[in-house]
Amino acid sequence: MMQLFRPLDMLGWVYRTIRQGLIDMAEMFRLMDTAMEVTDVPGAPALLIHRPMLTFDNVEFGYERDRQILHGLSFEVPAGGHVALVGPSGAGKSTIGRLLFRFYDPWQGRILIDGQDIAQVQQESLRAHIGIVPQDSVLFNDTIGYNIGYGREGAGDAEIIQAARDAAIWPFIKSLPQQLETEVGERGLKLSGGEKQRVAIARTLLKNPPILLLDEATSALDTRTEQDILGTLKRVSEGRTTISIAHRLSTIADSDLIYVIQDGRICEQGTHGRLLRHDGLYAEMWTRQLNEEAELPEAAE
Ligand code: ATP
Numbered sequence: 001m002m003q004l005f006r007p008l009d010m011l012g013w014v015y016r017t018i019r020q021g022l023i024d025m026a027e028m029f030r031l032m033d034t035a036m037e038v039t040d041v042p043g044a045p046a047l048l049i050h051r052p053m054l055t056f057d058n059v060e061f062g063y064e065r066d067r068q069i070l071h072g073l074s075f076e077v078p079a080g081g082h083v084a085l086v087g088p089s090g091a092g093k094s095t096i097g098r099l100l101f102r103f104y105d106p107w108q109g110r111i112l113i114d115g116q117d118i119a120q121v122q123q124e125s126l127r128a129h130i131g132i133v134p135q136d137s138v139l140f141n142d143t144i145g146y147n148i149g150y151g152r153e154g155a156g157d158a159e160i161i162q163a164a165r166d167a168a169i170w171p172f173i174k175s176l177p178q179q180l181e182t183e184v185g186e187r188g189l190k191l192s193g194g195e196k197q198r199v200a201i202a203r204t205l206l207k208n209p210p211i212l213l214l215d216e217a218t219s220a221l222d223t224r225t226e227q228d229i230l231g232t233l234k235r236v237s238e239g240r241t242t243i244s245i246a247h248r249l250s251t252i253a254d255s256d257l258i259y260v261i262q263d264g265r266i267c268e269q270g271t272h273g274r275l276l277r278h279d280g281l282y283a284e285m286w287t288r289q290l291n292e293e294a295e296l297p298e299a300a301e
Contacts, residue, residue: 038102038123046125049114051079052210052241054100059109061099061264069095070264072109077241077257079114084244084252086282087261093245096261097213100243102126113211131209131240133233137200141187144173145180147199151206159206167202168232169195194225201229201236212242216251226251249286250293258282 062068164170260268275282
């Protein structure tokens, strides 16, 4: 299953990257090759988690040798803590997520989960402990039940329905004539951005990982749907160690700790209130977003 999961996850990431217009096809194949080169050290043990705390310890990284992206990045996320990464576009936030999932290895420094270096444990066990809810969820051309059940091999309908309930998508599925057997994707029922994201949340709930990586939606959703989904995500992340990669600061203002990343370095950290009082980059971004939102007509529904 995980052998399957990895390329599919990779494809999901590549798909999102293309949708964001960041790379062309030739570049995509080069990136896939690079990411597939990360291998287990011989005899690597499985990751064993008692307390899912995360540590980035002096991490240096770049995709190309002549262009460093992360510069000696160090930060911690306590077990069960909710941390947000914010900062200007291109600062390195998504890169941090990719390193945590070990699509790449750092040039230097270490990433630890519960004291274990992720480069030294089985990738399969690492990825089994991390759930990702991405900006744009990719669905397979299969049934909605399959798309949720994919979160955990062997999950039965009762568990799939429970996950759908917790992700607040069950009432929608139940209203469809074929319920879990409804075909979705290109040849089947087209789901809205919000519905797709709820399917991704249900899939993650079924996986039940102790660590969550939330890559915030930037566009796709209207304001009300976004608020609903945020409420669901908040419930889902309770008791799990959570990193939110955020573009809209209003969505992460209640995080335990916010790290502001600029040019691959942490330039500020603190709670929302403390960062506003500090009156630095975060406060500037916050004011700018408030002004932008005030100027926008109510988001198109
Ligand atoms: P955004 O808020 O716009 O999503 P970000 O902070 O998440 O930005 P990253 O996606 O981590 O930024 O990108 C950091 C830098 O790394 C950018 O300059 C980007 O161009 C570069 N980069 C990202 N992915 C790759 C890649 N696969 N190959 C080469 N460079 C990359």
